[in-house]
Amino acid sequence: RVNRNAEQKSLCEKAAAAPTSTMPAVEVPDWLSEVEDAVWHALCTTGVERPNSCVANLYADGMESVDWHADNEPLFEGLLGDCRIVSLSLGETRRFDLRRRRGLSNPQQHLERVSVDLQHGDLITMEGCFQKHWYHRVPKAGGVTRPRINLTWRSIRRHHATCPLAKKMCHDCCSSCGGMV
Numbered sequence: 001r002v003n004r005n006a007e008q009k010s011l012c013e014k015a016a017a018a019p020t021s022t023m024p025a026v027e028v029p030d031w032l033s034e035v036e037d038a039v040w041h042a043l044c045t046t047g048v049e050r051p052n053s054c055v056a057n058l059y060a061d062g063m064e065s066v067d068w069h070a071d072n073e074p075l076f077e078g079l080l081g082d083c084r085i086v087s088l089s090l091g092e093t094r095r096f097d098l099r100r101r102r103g104l105s106n107p108q109q110h111l112e113r114v115s116v117d118l119q120h121g122d123l124i125t126m127e128g129c130f131q132k133h134w135y136h137r138v139p140k141a142g143g144v145t146r147p148r149i150n151l152t153w154r155s156i157r158r159h160h161a162t163c164p165l166a167k168k169m170c171h172d173c174c175s176s177c178g179g180m181v
């Protein structure tokens, strides 16, 4: 699925913001499996759990952007522990800005910033407690007339009680509850 306008919240964010809404699971299409295989091969993440969700963002041109945010929706549990987010850029080069969140002990800390130009084929990962301590954005870019697509993989950890994955995960850790969470 492609978010037509990245200014809108991602599908996962929408699902997280409206806890009563659920996103139906869909089979990963073959073309996406091939992309994922190539991405995981490039990252050399043999033996590391593959994320179980992928969101696509389409930026039709430089006027489409996504403002400062952290991917800290409860369903990813990125504020509770380590959380890996893998992102692939396709098409037009766009700037990716990162800034540290304001620290209680150091109010100037939020001024720490990093920017990187994401080009066609670039892969980035955000690791560990990054979503707790840093914000990111893709700002508007004057003069950019061609599209960029971003594919972002995240692990959904908080599943709906009726989700087969919730039951599977529960079975793995606790056989006494009969798989119900």
Ligand SMILES: O=C(O)CCC(=O)C(=O)O
Binding pocket: 010, 055, 057, 066, 071, 087, 096, 136, 137, 138, 150, 152
């Ligand atoms: O387009 C990008 O590289 C970032 C997208 C993003 O931050 C998001 O979907 O949460």
Ligand SMILES: [Fe+2]
Binding pocket: 069, 070, 071, 136
């Ligand atoms: Fe994000």
